[in-house]
Amino acid sequence: MEERANPATGTLAAGTSDTFGSVAAGGLMCLLSMSSIQIGAALSSTAIATYGPVGATWLRLAFAAIILALVVRPRIFTYSRVQWTSALVLGTTTALMTMSFFAAIGRIPLGLAVAIDFLGPLAVATFGYGLSRRLVWPLVAALGVLALARDGEGWVGDAWGVLFALGSGVGWAIYIMMTKRIGASFKGLEGLSMSLMVAAIVATPFGFSGAVPKLDAYGLIEMAGIAILVPLLPYTLELIALRRMPTASFGILMSLEPAIAALAGFVILSQPMTLLQMAGTALVVAASAGATFSARQ
Numbered sequence: 001m002e003e004r005a006n007p008a009t010g011t012l013a014a015g016t017s018d019t020f021g022s023v024a025a026g027g028l029m030c031l032l033s034m035s036s037i038q039i040g041a042a043l044s045s046t047a048i049a050t051y052g053p054v055g056a057t058w059l060r061l062a063f064a065a066i067i068l069a070l071v072v073r074p075r076i077f078t079y080s081r082v083q084w085t086s087a088l089v090l091g092t093t094t095a096l097m098t099m100s101f102f103a104a105i106g107r108i109p110l111g112l113a114v115a116i117d118f119l120g121p122l123a124v125a126t127f128g129y130g131l132s133r134r135l136v137w138p139l140v141a142a143l144g145v146l147a148l149a150r151d152g153e154g155w156v157g158d159a160w161g162v163l164f165a166l167g168s169g170v171g172w173a174i175y176i177m178m179t180k181r182i183g184a185s186f187k188g189l190e191g192l193s194m195s196l197m198v199a200a201i202v203a204t205p206f207g208f209s210g211a212v213p214k215l216d217a218y219g220l221i222e223m224a225g226i227a228i229l230v231p232l233l234p235y236t237l238e239l240i241a242l243r244r245m246p247t248a249s250f251g252i253l254m255s256l257e258p259a260i261a262a263l264a265g266f267v268i269l270s271q272p273m274t275l276l277q278m279a280g281t282a283l284v285v286a287a288s289a290g291a292t293f294s295a296r297q
Contacts, residue, residue, distance in 0.1 A: 026244030030253040033237040038261045040229030042110055042268035044102065047223060051211040053103040056223075058200065058207025059215070061095065063227035065196040072193040079186075079194070086182040087191065090175065091198020097171025099203060100164045107161030109271045111262030112148045115284045116162060118258055119145070120169030122291050124176050137294070141287035147280025148262075192235060255288035 047056040079087075104113040122138050149156050182191045215223075241250060262281045265271035273281070 022244045023246075023249065026241040026250070027253055029237040029241035029244070030250060031256075033234040033241070034254065034257045034260045035264075036229050036237070037231075037234045038110070038114070038257070038264040039268065040226050041101075041105060041114075041261070042264040043229070044226055045105070045269055047219075047226065048102055048106045050219070051207070051214055053106050054099050054203070054207040055211030055214075056207075057095070057099045057102045058203040059211050059219075059223040060227050060230065061098065061196060061200040061203050063224050064230075064232055065193070065200040067224070067227060068189065068193045068196055068232060072189045074190045074193045074197075076194075083182075083185045083191075083194075086178065086185050087194040087198055090178045090182050090191075091195040092202050093171050093174050093178065094195055095199040095202040097168050097175060098199070099206065100168040100171060104161050104164035104168060108157030108165065109148075109262075110265035110269060111258060111271070111273065111277070111281060112145070112156060113161070113165045113168075114261035115141070115145050115148050115258045115281065116165035117169045117172060118284060118288055119166070120171070120173035121176060122287060123169075124173050126291060133294075137287045137291040140290070141284050144280040144283030144285075144287065147276050147283065149280075150276055151274055196231075252289045252292050255285050255292060258284045258288070 044056055044060070047059070050056075051059060101113065101117060104116070119138065119141060122141050126135060126138050149162075182195070185191065186194070238250075259281050262271075262273055262277070266273060
């Protein structure tokens with residue numbers, strides 16, 4: 001399935017252009033993708049308050065699945081058993097991962113949630129390429145997360161928020177390991193479309209009853225917009241970016257995402273950051289970039 005690439009390992013490989021303009025364009029697409037994801041996550045706070053984390057997740061997945069299915073028109077009845085199995089596994093993982101992440105950002109600051117979530121890809125990069133000196137990167141990231149969790153007065157958020165973020169990180173790690181397999185099974189965006197449909201169906205029993213009674217015309221427009229911000233626009237931008245730049249450069253750029261998440265939390269959600277939390281964000285970014293560089297070596 002051609003989905004979001006692993007920011008630590010650059011799972012999705014693509015052709016690389018040698019021209020500076022092409023690489024620069026790819027870099028701009030990466031930045032736009034990360035900004036879209038984190039702005040979408042920050043703007044989801046209202047939806048989470050209205051529909052609950054699970055209801056907001058179901059609405060986002062449902063709209064994304066419908067929009068992409070109309071565009072891609074996957075050939076549902078022509079897929080093999082292997083393709084269906086891959087789509088079911090990845091779709092289920094996507095649903096659980098997204099519900100966990102939305103539950104996390106409803107309880108803890110966005111920057112902290114994303115930093116904890118990044119521990120999943122870091123673990124894949126570290127253990128997937130052997131242990132040795134690469135163990136330093138998860139340790140650096142863990143120190144950064146601890147720094148992010150302190151606001152000068154005490155620990156930020158609650159234990160449930162941290163546990164939900166950790167669950168999302170585990171889901172992201174599984175998602176990464178499934179991406180290559182499903183990407184080889186489907187053409188174009190068909191794998192993404194199928195897995196989003198599965199994810200929406202998996203989330204339906206949990207989110208339907210809590211979301212539909214509260215949904216109005218404004219809510220329909222709001223959730224359709226959030227679905228475009230996350231995941232449709234980012235996934236498309238990243239796929240194009242990977243055709244224009246080396247995967248190592250892509251992975252290092254994606255390491256900026258915790259910092260962008262912290263900035264989105266500050267600007268949109270008015271979540272201030274202390275100097276210690278800024279340093280923690282820098283440590284998580286450095287750990288992700290270091291893991292990417294080590295994996296490429």
